[in-house]
Amino acid sequence: MTTTQFLFSGWDWNPVMAVFCLGALLNYFVVFRIVNWRRVGLFLLAVLLFVIAICSPLNTLARNYLFSAHMAQHLLLLLVVPALWLLGLPRQTPTPLPQEAAAGKTPITSRRVVLSWTAGVGAMWLWHLPALCNAAAGTPWVQQLQTVSLLAMGTLFWWPVLSPQRSRLLAPLAAVGYLFTACMACTLLGIYLTFSPVAVCAAYHHPQDPLGILPLIHQGWGLTPAVDQQLGGLLMWVPACLIYLSGVIGQLTRWYVGDQAEAASTFAAIAKPSHPGNT
Amino acid sequence: MNAPSSNALPLPHAATGQETGWLYGWITTVDHKRIGILYLLSAMVFFVIGGLEALLMRLQLARPNNSLLSPDFYNQMFTMHGTTMIFLVGMPMLIGFANYFVPLMIGARDMAFPRLNAMSVWLLIFGGVLLYFSFVTGGAPAVGWFAYAPLSEQAFSSSQGVNYWIASLLILGVGSIATAINLITTVVSLRAPGMTMRKLPLFVWMSFITAFLILFALPALNAAIVMLLMDRQLSSFFFGSFRGGSAILWQHFFWTFGHPEVYILALPAFGMISEVLPVFSRKPIFGYEFVATSGVVIALLSFGVWAHHMFAVGLGHMADAFFAASSMLIAIPTGVKIFNWIATMWGGSLRFTTAMLFAVAFLVHFTIGGLSGITFSAVPTNWQTTDTYYVVAHFHYVLIGGTLFGTYAGLYYWFPKMSGRMLSERLGKWHFWLAVISFDLTFFVQHILGLIGMPRRIYTYPDIPHWATLNMISTVGAVLMGVSVLVLLANIIWSLRHGQPAGDNPWKAWTLEWATTSPPPEHNFERVPPVRSRRPLWDLAHPENPDPPIAGKTAPESPYLEKNFVGMWSFILTEATFFIMLIIAFVYYTGSERNKNPHALADLNLQAASVFTVFLLLSSFTLWRAEKKLEQGRHKGFYVWLSATILLGLVFILGQGREYLGLFHRGVTFNNSLFASSFFTLTGFHGLHVCVGLMGLLIVLALGWAGDYKAGRTEAVRTLGLYWHFVDVVWIFVFTTVYLVGPRL
Missing domain, CATH: 1.20.120.80 (Cytochrome c oxidase, subunit III, four-helix bundle)
Incomplete structure (x- = not known):
């Protein structure tokens, strides 16, 4: 089989997925209508990438052949798709409860933040424990469980940063720390996977080869098991961190741009009484 | 929040000159301004020493087959020159300015932990003396500033030099980390009312980010040199490949520190430029938000690209490809900064004082250094140029053309505040032109030398066509650079006695340090002016046309x-x-x-x-x-x-x-x-x-x-x-x- 043949034949049109995606789209348009085309675009992109992660040849490779393909799928499902669909939801205007605003409370509890962070980073580490990684590569129901849990934990992870409820967002500078530490945690795992001399996920070292494309992968693409694991580690290390870094830039932008109207009114309130006479 | 601290013990009463003599006063000082000056003075002393080492190397290389220095002494010279310039000049110089000006610019009375601050500066001085003490113990370290294992192991460097190098770097590392903690705490906890994070002067922003870089980068170096020390003293073999250890891990650890270190040396200079350019262009900085944010982005990226120092090691094509890409990415935030600075000058009414001239020289030379840096991120080019004079030229463009010229700009800008007297502009112009011309003379030709194949760290070379001429040009440039430093020193000494009195705000600048006397009193401010925008002194001077205010709540007592x-x-x-x-x-x-x-x-x-x-x-x-x-x-x-x-x-x-x-x-x-x-x-x-x-x-x-x-x-x-x-x-x-x-x- 050549690469082109594989790219055409490797699709897996799963009816459950089709129903799920169509349902999600239908739900989106019914509930939110089309208010903002940019957000609709982001939501559509999320669905598209989800389909690519689950139905495309990437999935075939991830399930049977390549650790690096598994990693690409993992990153799409954990980091990219949840972030995009959260960004795709229309924003809600900030309406903090009066008593909350008066008490100056942070709108999101630290326990929720710790939970979210642990979910995001935990999903990364947990599914790369050798036992779980092998199980997911070999057993279909574990793989489905993995898909669902990655989406759920990814959503939980991005929630404090990208939630559509603006009043429940983490403060921007705290969000920078949140993302930076997550980046550190996944860098460490990436470094380990890249340089580890032992096979982290042994299933990929002795694949079943139901399609007979193993020679193509090893010789044609040059992805021997050792190179494959290195590539997987590098994917987790570099591109994953760039995703977090984009989040950091987004948070800093949110911080600097702020809510202009809110900022102006705050200023009017504090500036008037303290205007000094010494100018 | 505005009181320096709630539970600090009272600061010891600083001894006045009349009581105990000026020397005692300086030794026991916990005042951030005096400590800043101590940092700058030690940096200056080591700068002269490190410069003399460089001159010795250049004299040795002036002619082919020269025998002025012995091979081993030459190795000691380049090791000591590199270590000195990075750890005893670059960092103390920038930390010194941060020490002096960060509290002033945020309207604080002192650093958060004044005694810790004093400890840091004395650790620096002690560490520097310890490093140079190695000369009398039988030879300075001769392993290069990155001390690659296994050369730095006991088996190959049996003299005491490397041990002193390790001890000195550990001490300097502790001091730097203490300063970083101090700077972070000062910025977070001691800002004046109204000085929200969104209004921080950019020099404070960059020093703040640098402090985080120190916090996360220095431990990697400390871990590595502790392990090296154990190899040498307790005969373990972490990095001794001859017994099964891993010399590559040393490189990983060292560059995990080493690459962020480049930005530890560059970011504060970025901050100085961002203060100097607007003042002498009579315009606010263009895109404040972009300058600050790109600083954060550079800092975060800098931790993920160290492997580009190791392309020649053989990490595998896959790893090389990823790190080539991520290294190229750093050019984006850096480029954003350059364009912001140019846009700041665009259409401004420029005043070409010496400070401004050096800031412009910074822009030109740092851009050249940045561009040659990008060539290293392409792996095949990197393999050709690694360990040649092309590398030497590149990082000197970054560290002299960038960091040093930026710091010169800062020095001419802030000297009046620190001393109460202006530096002579006449001598300043001499210094500027000598410094720029001699620098380009010395290092531009080294690009060519590297590309035609001259490796770095060789004590002499055969008479190959062009090598002798180019090396001679470089040496002449280096001697002129020495002269330019003499002009600077003369300017400082002359101006301290005869310079024009500066007044509070000689440049009509806008940040808080100019709101107090020059030099500031020990308590810094009689009264901190209100801070409503990023240019509080502009607002004071132009009440009819103030800057648009920047909102944001000052955090309540938390x-x-x-x-x-x-x-x-x-x-x-x-x-x-x-x-x-x-x-x-x-x-x-x-x-x-x-x-x-x-x-x-x-x-x-x-x-x-x-x-x-x-x-x-x-x-x-x-x-x-x-x-x-x-x-x-x-x-x-x-x-x-x-x-x-x-x-x-x-x-x-x-x-x-x-x-x-x-x-x-x-x-x-x-x-x-x-x-x-x-x-x-x-x-x-x-x-x-x-x-x-x-x-x-x-x-x-x-x-x-x-x-x-x-x-x-x-x-x-x-x-x-x-x-x-x-x-x-x-x-x-x-x-x-x-x-x-x-x-x-």
Whole structure:
């Protein structure tokens, strides 16, 4: 089989997925209508990438052949798709409860933040424990469980940063720390996977080869098991961190741009009484 | 928040000149301005020394087959030149300016921890003296500033030089980390009312980011040199490839530090440029937000690209490709900054003072250095140019054309504030033109030398066509650079005596440091002007046309912004990084040794360790109870729970001792396997932290008996509590790695 043949034949049109995606789209348009085309675009992109992660040849490779393909799928499902669909939801205007605003409370509890962070980073580490990684590569129901849990934990992870409820967002500078530490945690795992001399996920070292494309992968693409694991580690290390870094830039932008109207009114309130006479 | 501290002991009364003489006053000072000047003076002294070393090298290379210096002495020269310029000139120079101006620019009275600040500067001076003391012990280190193993191992560098290098760098590292903690805490906790983070002057922003870089980067160096020291003194072989260690891991650790270090040296200079360019263009900085944000982005990216220093090592094409891409990315935020600076000057009414000239020279030369830097991120080009004079030219364009010219701009800009007198503009122009011309003369030709094949770090070369001419040009340039430094020194000395009095604000600048006298009084400000925008002094001078105000709430009194709390958290972050490095080393060595030594971990006593782990974790619980009791004002309960904590900690330490003794009995000693070396290093450092925590707890107990907490000042307990809990959390990770994951690696 050549690469082109594989790219055409490797699709897996799963009816459950089709129903799920169509349902999600239908739900989106019914509930939110089309208010903002940019957000609709982001939501559509999320669905598209989800389909690519689950139905495309990437999935075939991830399930049977390549650790690096598994990693690409993992990153799409954990980091990219949840972030995009959260960004795709229309924003809600900030309406903090009066008593909350008066008490100056942070709108999101630290326990929720710790939970979210642990979910995001935990999903990364947990599914790369050798036992779980092998199980997911070999057993279909574990793989489905993995898909669902990655989406759920990814959503939980991005929630404090990208939630559509603006009043429940983490403060921007705290969000920078949140993302930076997550980046550190996944860098460490990436470094380990890249340089580890032992096979982290042994299933990929002795694949079943139901399609007979193993020679193509090893010789044609040059992805021997050792190179494959290195590539997987590098994917987790570099591109994953760039995703977090984009989040950091987004948070800093949110911080600097702020809510202009809110900022102006705050200023009017504090500036008037303290205007000094010494100018 | 505006008072310097809630619970600090009163600062010692600074001795005045009349009481004890000026020398005593300077030695005992805890004033951030004097400490800043001490930093700058030491940097200046070492700058002259490091410059002379460079001149010796250039004189040796002036002619082919020259024999002015012996090969070994030449190696010592380039090692000492590099180490000196990075650790004893670059960092102290920038830290010195940060020390002097960060508190002034945010309207604070001093740094957050003045005594810690004094400790840092004396550690710098002590570390510098120690490094140079190596000359009289039989030879300075001769292994290059990155001291690649195994050359730096005992077997190949048997003189004391490398030991002094390690000791000196450890001391300097501790001092730098202390300063970083101090700077972070100062910026977070001591800002004047109205000075929100969104209004911070860009120099403060960049120093703040630099402090975080120091916090996370220096521990990697410290871990590496501690391991190297053990190799040399306790005959382990972490990096000794001849006995099974890994020389590559040294490179990884070193460049994990080394690449962020480049930005530690560059970002503060970016900050200075961002202050100087707007003032002398009579325009606010263009795109403040972009300059600040790109600083954060550069800092974050800088931790992910160190492998581009190791393309020639053979990490594999896959790794090379990824790091080539991520290294190229750094050009984006840097380019954003350059365009912002150019746009700041665009259409402004430029005043070409010496400070401004140096700022413009910075833009030109740093861009050249940045562009040649991008050529290194392309792997095939990198292989051709690595370890040639092209590299030397590149990083001198960054570090002299960038950092040094930026600092010169800062010096001409701020000297009036520090001394009360202007630097002579006439001598300044001489200095500027000499510095720029001589610098380009010295280093531009080195690009060509590198491309036609001259390797770096060779003490002489045969008479190959063009090499002699180009090297001679470079040497002439270097001598002229020496002259330019003499002009600068003359200018400083002359201006200190005869310079024009500066007045408060000679440049009509806009940031807070210009709102006080020159030099500022010891308490900095009689009254901090109101801060409503990023240019408070502009608003004062032009009430009819003020800058658009920047909103944002000044944080209310929050226990999370209390300075001891912030300081301890910064300390915890840097310590955590140190332990992460040691854990990485343990995992790496235990995993790589498994084939040779499959039963290494069988000697560990998992059951006993689990029991003692419980003791340590219980101590966190008892300490939490003790803090609660103290909060409720029940002092007796506090003593009981605190004593219980100390006892539990002691039991843990005794348990560790028992484990060590058991291992010794079974013949597992520090130097007989990589597993043993990394085990003892990791758990030993943790044990050391437990001991330090115990001492702290004993001190807290003693202070409690003495009645220190009766008045409700309990920050010491809270702060030390954080440390103790941190040490316990580290143990959870160490225990998991060593006892649970280790056997499966």
